[in-house]
Amino acid sequence: MSSSGIPHSSHWGAFHATPDGEGLRVTPHPDDPAPSSLLQNVPVAATPTARVLRPHVRRGWWEDGPGPDERRGRDEFLAVGWDELLDRVAADYARVLAEHGPRAVYAGSYGWASAGRFHHSQSQLHRFSNVLGGAVRSTWTYSHGVGEVLMPRIVGSQEPLISPTAWSSVEAHTDLVIAFGGLPAKNSEVASGGISRHEVAGRLRSAKARGAEFVLVSPLRDDLATELDADWLDVVPGTDTALLLAMCHVLLTDGTCDADFLTTHTAGSQEFLHSLRGGDDGIEKTPEWAAEICGIPAGRIRDLARRAVRGRTMVMVSWSVARARFGEQPLWAAVAFAAMIGQIGLPGGGFGHGYASTGGVGKRAGSYPLPTFPQFADPLRVRIPVARISDALLHPGEPYEVDGRHENYPHLRIVHWAGGNPFHHHQDLQRLQRAFRAAETVIVHDPFWTSTARHADVVFAATTTLERDDIGAARYDDRLIAMGRVHAPLGEARDDHAVLADLAGRLGVGDRFTEGRTAQEWVEHLYEEWRSGPASRAGILAPTYAEFVAAGEFALPAEPGEKVMFASFRADPETFPLRTPSGRIELHSSTIAGFGYDDCPGHPVWLAPEEEPDGEFPLRLVANNPATRLHSQLDHGATSQAGKVAGREPVRMHARDAAARGLHDGQVVVLRSRRGSCLGGLVVSDAVREGVVQMSTGSWFDPVAGAAAGVTCGYGNVNVLTRDVGSSRLAQACTGQHATVQVSAFDGVPPRVTIFDQP
Numbered sequence: 001m002s003s004s005g006i007p008h009s010s011h012w013g014a015f016h017a018t019p020d021g022e023g024l025r026v027t028p029h030p031d032d033p034a035p036s037s038l039l040q041n042v043p044v045a046a047t048p049t050a051r052v053l054r055p056h057v058r059r060g061w062w063e064d065g066p067g068p069d070e071r072r073g074r075d076e077f078l079a080v081g082w083d084e085l086l087d088r089v090a091a092d093y094a095r096v097l098a099e100h101g102p103r104a105v106y107a108g109s110y111g112w113a114s115a116g117r118f119h120h121s122q123s124q125l126h127r128f129s130n131v132l133g134g135a136v137r138s139t140w141t142y143s144h145g146v147g148e149v150l151m152p153r154i155v156g157s158q159e160p161l162i163s164p165t166a167w168s169s170v171e172a173h174t175d176l177v178i179a180f181g182g183l184p185a186k187n188s189e190v191a192s193g194g195i196s197r198h199e200v201a202g203r204l205r206s207a208k209a210r211g212a213e214f215v216l217v218s219p220l221r222d223d224l225a226t227e228l229d230a231d232w233l234d235v236v237p238g239t240d241t242a243l244l245l246a247m248c249h250v251l252l253t254d255g256t257c258d259a260d261f262l263t264t265h266t267a268g269s270q271e272f273l274h275s276l277r278g279g280d281d282g283i284e285k286t287p288e289w290a291a292e293i294c295g296i297p298a299g300r301i302r303d304l305a306r307r308a309v310r311g312r313t314m315v316m317v318s319w320s321v322a323r324a325r326f327g328e329q330p331l332w333a334a335v336a337f338a339a340m341i342g343q344i345g346l347p348g349g350g351f352g353h354g355y356a357s358t359g360g361v362g363k364r365a366g367s368y369p370l371p372t373f374p375q376f377a378d379p380l381r382v383r384i385p386v387a388r389i390s391d392a393l394l395h396p397g398e399p400y401e402v403d404g405r406h407e408n409y410p411h412l413r414i415v416h417w418a419g420g421n422p423f424h425h426h427q428d429l430q431r432l433q434r435a436f437r438a439a440e441t442v443i444v445h446d447p448f449w450t451s452t453a454r455h456a457d458v459v460f461a462a463t464t465t466l467e468r469d470d471i472g473a474a475r476y477d478d479r480l481i482a483m484g485r486v487h488a489p490l491g492e493a494r495d496d497h498a499v500l501a502d503l504a505g506r507l508g509v510g511d512r513f514t515e516g517r518t519a520q521e522w523v524e525h526l527y528e529e530w531r532s533g534p535a536s537r538a539g540i541l542a543p544t545y546a547e548f549v550a551a552g553e554f555a556l557p558a559e560p561g562e563k564v565m566f567a568s569f570r571a572d573p574e575t576f577p578l579r580t581p582s583g584r585i586e587l588h589s590s591t592i593a594g595f596g597y598d599d600c601p602g603h604p605v606w607l608a609p610e611e612e613p614d615g616e617f618p619l620r621l622v623a624n625n626p627a628t629r630l631h632s633q634l635d636h637g638a639t640s641q642a643g644k645v646a647g648r649e650p651v652r653m654h655a656r657d658a659a660a661r662g663l664h665d666g667q668v669v670v671l672r673s674r675r676g677s678c679l680g681g682l683v684v685s686d687a688v689r690e691g692v693v694q695m696s697t698g699s700w701f702d703p704v705a706g707a708a709a710g711v712t713c714g715y716g717n718v719n720v721l722t723r724d725v726g727s728s729r730l731a732q733a734c735t736g737q738h739a740t741v742q743v744s745a746f747d748g749v750p751p752r753v754t755i756f757d758q759p
């Protein structure tokens, strides 16, 4: 690296940090062609604002002991010493394990945490649980939980959402990109584990320069860069399935679908095509039928389907489109449409799920090994679908269904979270409050006084990455970064590893947890073990740890070839079948049909959202991921704060919807749904479809004391509005992207935002 400062990394980019007087100067990696503005949120992490500076405990838990408690989330916190707090937590762990076993501990701890291969909080917590005999964990993600379950069933793997056809192939070969949910530049700024070069915008630009055309299917016009000159189909949120089925219907009635490909490479096409003709419900899935539902005129639907068979077409579906009730359907319908075009497995053709949902998707195939912190095996192996956390806490022992299985929720007594913020990420936060109050002990490690920390009994003050050495690396990135400690820990903050090591020690498994290494020794060990083992076997000639640290980084070799998903299957489906029961792409799945789910039948169908706009809640909310931060992280940072409107999370609305309510740009408004309400700052914009409002996630949940202002959250956490229900019984995935709401003026003095104050 050429620029000065200490090398470091984050999920939103590699950078250099230089202590600068009282503050911190952050400069992007010199080779990053499009550094993220999120980097300017980083300096605030080095200040005491909103930091947990000492370990804390909730008074009620400390004085009255563990147990379900209505005071959780509103009680007072006491600052206590590390040792006395660790003693009490160890005693409670010992109690619960002795009385109820590991099935009573939830250590799923979902969340993005921070970059760094050793100090990764979930990995640390999972290793801790595993040496203790296991704990209940979560499975799948909020990001693409639908795809994780559906794709293996219909195409045999998660490849379409993890590593679809490479961007380089799209750049070189695609004539038409149809982007459902768009390719928002904001999302590609981020990639889990780190990203040293941001390439998506450049790839799109050169595809355009070669002559590629773009169609944006989204309720928001700015989900695709203006310079790409896309045709915008401003679909009604949650209705892409109807649009896609009608596009399939056009290929069928035009006779332009690739019948050979359907025969040789798919299973169940007869059932699917029959359903397009109205075989299931007597309704032909014509463009006229779809237009009524999705708000796109029939003529435009027909045109789009016809354009798609004219050249090489890539059907891209963002992860968000499936993060909704019945989210399995648009994804499956998009696979069906791509199969009917018949270009799956050709360069630049077919489909992919999540291009630009992060900067890593389609960037590299991820073929090289990375230094990895061993977690041991989980002896318990009890998992709940990640977004069913409130259900599990509120309904212990009760049955639920997922992916063809009948399960029962475990009775969770300890909830242990490190590196995630459920009081930002989960749906229906007031329900989550009730769920957390049902637990006996809630333990949270976080550097910041997040809303989750404020709903805990025990708050362990964690360090930030700036306070420790680590190895920055990610599967889809091309560099290892020697992350250096930039400053000493603030207050009494400690690394998650150190805290868990002390807890493990008190529970008699300290040596097994640490293997006798300090954190620094672990970092060096992980690197050296990788260098001499997997790296060397993969032909990577990596420098020694000392050389790596001196250089500040190490560039991985370029990957050979250009990945085209399912190319060998296309070329020879007999020799290279997909890992589905038929070996083919399943347009109808007998397995899924066999589950008998009316919320996810055996082939893609249109299922109307249960919560339709009505007189009381007439607007459709799009609750997407934020442009100015990663989720809730560093919401008090400069970039995030610069994006606020009237000191709240911005809410965008079309001018006609604003006028109909007498609202004006810049004013504080209230959003209400059947679940709760929050304030926001209004932005009037013609980039939003009429009847839709958009508010991003990630503003910290700031419950208004005594509900004085008549609202649930005074700052703008959109998840007080969303509905806590699974996508379907198939994936049971997060559906937070959509809700129906009403927006009105907020009269009176908005409450002061208190969420960044020390509690």
Ligand SMILES: Nc1nc2c(c(=O)[nH]1)N[C@H]1C(S)=C(S)[C@@H](COP(=O)(O)OP(=O)(O)OC[C@H]3O[C@@H](n4cnc5c(=O)[nH]c(N)nc54)[C@H](O)[C@@H]3O)O[C@H]1N2
Pocket: 110, 111, 112, 113, 114, 119, 121, 142, 143, 144, 323, 418, 419, 420, 421, 422, 424, 425, 426, 427, 445, 446, 447, 448, 450, 462, 463, 464, 465, 496, 623, 624, 625, 630, 631, 632, 633, 697, 718, 719, 722, 734, 736, 737
């Ligand atoms: N309505 C709606 N809700 C959504 C979504 C949506 O589209 N709509 N999207 C969902 C998606 S895709 C996701 S992935 C989730 C994301 O939800 P989360 O991943 O939970 O969100 P983050 O804000 O990244 O939370 C990470 C937490 O880890 C903490 N942290 C960082 N580094 C460390 C560390 O070293 N140690 C410890 N102990 N803590 C650390 C941070 O301070 C922060 O509190 O949100 C979901 N929620």
Ligand SMILES: Nc1nc2c(c(=O)[nH]1)N[C@H]1C(S)=C(S)[C@@H](COP(=O)(O)OP(=O)(O)OC[C@H]3O[C@@H](n4cnc5c(=O)[nH]c(N)nc54)[C@H](O)[C@@H]3O)O[C@H]1N2
Pocket: 142, 143, 144, 180, 181, 182, 184, 186, 187, 188, 189, 190, 217, 218, 219, 220, 223, 235, 236, 237, 238, 239, 240, 318, 319, 320, 321, 323, 354, 356, 357, 358, 622, 623, 624, 625, 626, 627, 628, 629, 630, 631, 737
């Ligand atoms: N800057 C930044 N980048 C991020 C993140 C972040 O917090 N900040 N989070 C990261 C994470 S964890 C994830 S999982 C990904 C998320 O990646 P995505 O899930 O792809 O991102 P979202 O921003 O939630 O949604 C993208 C767009 O989908 C559109 N959309 C919503 N509903 C519909 C619909 O029904 N139909 C159609 N056609 N379009 C719809 C919305 O207009 C929205 O802007 O982003 C990652 N990147």
Ligand SMILES: [Mo]
Pocket: 142, 143, 144
């Ligand atoms: Mo995500």
